[in-house]
Amino acid sequence: MTAMLEVRGLTKHFPVRRGLLRRVVGHVQAVNDVSFDVNEGETLAIVGESGCGKSTIGRTVLRLVEATDGSVRLDGEQILNLSTDAMRDMRRKLQIIFQDPFGSLNPRMTVAETLAEPLLLHGLATPDTVDDKVTELLRTCGLSRFHAQRYPHEFSGGQRQRVGIARALATRPRLIVCDEPVSALDVSVQAQIVNLLQDLQAQFGIGYIFISHDLAVVRHIAARVAVIYLGRIVEEATAEALFAAPRHPYTLSLIAAAPRPDPTIRDGTEPVQGDAPSALAPPSGCAFHPRCPMAQEVCRTERPELRALGATRVACHFAEEVVPETVAIQTTPTAPSLQRRLDVLQSAALKKQSAT
């Protein structure tokens, strides 16, 4: 069986130009030989440090930037060589939402106009039915028709993200690239948006590429996770496997670095040293070797291929020797007092709801 979205060997090198003549002096290897699948109704998370190529992967899949090499198939159809016309049609099935919904919404268009545009463009509504469709979209995304005549600046960050989601949803997409959709939001609003994304997925069977640097959010929302280092996948596994038994030293250090909201588990592990290297001059061999606590001589000279280890794919010469216990990813239940009080609040909220 083939997956809904199949990405194979995706590569993007940006030319670096210098001087008066804008001569090409080198290439940023933003994405290198990246392959993954996304199934219908599934969430694949892409994680990694800033500049590792997450957004570029999302954008090349949508052809917002043109790939240097590779193939992207949606439902078996090759996207990367579609003509402009054919691609316009394809855009209906592939959508994107951004971290900053404000920057991606036209400040001079009301929400109704913003949502009506894709509906009419793709023939999903007629001028007669468009108002009803807009109202339905707003309701699906937790807004009301009173929001329709307002402008983006009149909304809070969470509401703007709902509008961004509604716009992506308008064309009934098969896949949505979510590029850090909750990173700019406060925790309480972040939870509302994450829940909305999950509800929409359950209802419409949309596949998500969920780009994030927050591993806790990723663990919650994703079925599978791809960890990127300097433009390459270094580990890919189900969320369950990745967090229980990470196989790549880099994954391990990402997990160890995530601060846990629990003062009883302050672990004293040394954080990974140094900065991520530049994609302009990637290190030889394994790109992680200058920071890797397990690096050996061979790591300096030979790049480890991505290979299967159980159900995990990992690119490390010594993946078998990675010991997950070193980061003590123990499962800690919610503090009992917190749960009890939450129950009190929730039953009060229910009572209030049924009273009105």
Added chain:
Amino acid sequence: MKMEEVDIGTTTEPLLKVEDLAVEFHVSGTVQRALQGVSLTLQRGRTLGLVGESGCGKSVTSLSIMRLLPQPPGHYAGGRIVLEGRDLLSMPERDMRVLRGGRIGMIFQEPMTSLNPVYTCGEQIVESLTVHSGLSSKAAMDRAVELLDLVGLPSPKERAHDYPHQLSGGQRQRVMIALALANDPDLLIADEPTTALDVTIQAQILDLMTDLRERTGAAVLLVTHDLGVVAQTCDDVVVMYAGGVVEQAPTKALFADPQHPYTIGLMAAVPRIDTTVDRLSTIAGSVPPPWVKIDGCRFASRCPLADDRCRSAVPPLREIGPDHAVACWRAPIEETTV
């Protein structure tokens, strides 16, 4: 030139006390209350976390302590900020300037806005050392390199000659910390020092700050929106909501025994890397905008327990355990009949 030391007294604890601070912004004819009755206490050698969602007044609080509130539109509308017995709000600006960068070190979220782009990293530290500690420029340069080494900047001697834009975000934040620590401050104020950084670099910087705190004995006020950062680095916590303090406690007590409905909601909404839940818990609604005038509890519009008293009278911050105070009429919650 050496500025003379300002005597800020040698009275006993605490190092810093903020009492009933109120701050307003006068914006296009309207008065917006940014802070209302904010009180907090910081002991020597401890790290106090100031946590809350965006716009709740964390930065206004820390700017106020440094007296860096933009005036206008900002305006101190009441209260006191007492550092070692002296009220900073009535201190002449000249004395404040001696304190800032001297006994009060400052670290901000975006080092690029507080580092001067036209001076090398070394020069900026040298400048601060000659002004505040009266070192010769030769001695100051040696000390600057020492400081850059202390904060873990690789090849500090060479890096001292780099301009801020030549460094990565994490390296710039290290330079910022070196600058903040240059004159052995008693108080370090860090406003979201790691928010713009990757988790890996954040872990390095937080480790560094904890390490330096232990070595120098400085008190740290750490402003953050991240409960994970609080849990991992702070001794005590103040939770703010819409311009007021809603709960304060030692970190362990707060996480073991959260009492304010907002604190509870916030903790429950944070996804965990070490547990899974089917559905994230949310807090209904959103923070009221600052121009909305609220008579009672500021959380009432989102609180499932809100009743008429909550909507008409402001709940005072009261002790419900050792060093644990809550501003909620209904706390302790479990004894509340719903």
